[in-house]
Amino acid sequence: VKPGFDASVLRLDNGKFLSAKIDGNPKHCYLNPREGAIGCFEEACRNVICTGANPIGMVDHLQFGNPEDPEVFWTFKESVEGVADFAKFLRIPCVGGKVSFYNETSLGPIKPTPLIGVLGITDKTFLTAAPPNSGDYLVIIGKTKDELGGSEYYEYIHKFVGGSCPIVNFKDSKINMLTVLSLIKNKLVKSAHDCSKGGAAIAISELSIFGNIGCDIDIEKLSYKKDFSIEKLLFSESHSRYLLVIDKKNINQVKQFLLKKKSTFAVLGKFSGDQIQFKYKSKY
Incomplete structure (x- = not known):
């Protein structure tokens, strides 16, 4: 399944299928960095679920302003703790990630922008989205x-x-x-x-x-x-x-x-x- 649907799906050499999706929502994270980051994580999981795959791992790319600013560092801390809480609940390991600080302009720092990528696996087949027909x-x-x-x-x-x-x-x-x-x-x-x-x-x-x-x-x-x-x-x-x-x-x-x-x-x-x-x- 190519990019453009809920998630992309790749066929592996062992016959299984790997589903992948990355999601983020700076507005939600700006209002509540903890709940916003959890929402990004859950949205990526939902998209993987829509292909019939079970989420098995996640990666993150955490983008923030100057961490020397106490308010910016607080948003970073809240986002990380939110992602960690949801990962522990779902028992999904974080297998990689990246942090990018000092993302600012003359107008100020960017909104807190954690991007969460989720990987899912399905053993036999996956759901290929079929367009709805009359009567569905x-x-x-x-x-x-x-x-x-x-x-x-x-x-x-x-x-x-x-x-x-x-x-x-x-x-x-x-x-x-x-x-x-x-x-x-x-x-x-x-x-x-x-x-x-x-x-x-x-x-x-x-x-x-x-x-x-x-x-x-x-x-x-x-x-x-x-x-x-x-x-x-x-x-x-x-x-x-x-x-x-x-x-x-x-x-x-x-x-x-x-x-x-x-x-x-x-x-x-x-x-x-x-x-x-x-x-x-x-x-x-």
């Missing part, structure tokens, strides 16, 4: 929360970088990873895509563009809470979320599996036509 269902795994802080929506619509960045729930993250891997292993998924920058609206649109097909989506099903604003539903950048394209012949089996696992999920709608339509409170 779209299922989301994970919780959409009130987490617009540091979002693309805030920056590009409201010209504002602020708020509280999304936070990774370690337990939910692991459960959702294993759930998606199980569905892929059982060949119940046509395509998997993570929700990240831009939120669910962007991720859903990317799938439709990939398949050159429209979709009919009930965005109120995105949240496990009532009375979320349309902006939060569409553009919240909550972590640990996966969009799964499911063939109509498999949708009942997938729902039964997710109910049995007590996973947080929703069937958002179907792919059809040539328009991307989001329904909110019975209106498009």
Whole structure:
């Protein structure tokens, strides 16, 4: 699988497949360097999971300003501790890395920018993303929360970088990873895509563009809470979320599996036509 999808996949000489992805989000790390760095790590894991590979190792490239500035050094310390905490929880070793300091201009230091690369392995085969067809269902795994802080929506619509960045729930993250891997292993998924920058609206649109097909989506099903604003539903950048394209012949089996696992999920709608339509409170 070439670069451009959720992760790249390489075939190894021993017949196994290696999945690789690098992720970063300076805005989240600027708002909260610890939680932002964990989010970068988890996003890279999600992308590897979407190929059907199990994360087995990580590398980092930590880019910061002048470490002699106490505030800059604090952001570095927080980022490193966050990455270490998540790596220990997932039992994923850090097998290499690089630190780059003194990244500044006359306007000041760069935003804290840890880049996290994750490697995953799969023994037999991997999930090749198949474009959605008419009648395919779209299922989301994970919780959409009130987490617009540091979002693309805030920056590009409201010209504002602020708020509280999304936070990774370690337990939910692991459960959702294993759930998606199980569905892929059982060949119940046509395509998997993570929700990240831009939120669910962007991720859903990317799938439709990939398949050159429209979709009919009930965005109120995105949240496990009532009375979320349309902006939060569409553009919240909550972590640990996966969009799964499911063939109509498999949708009942997938729902039964997710109910049995007590996973947080929703069937958002179907792919059809040539328009991307989001329904909110019975209106498009």
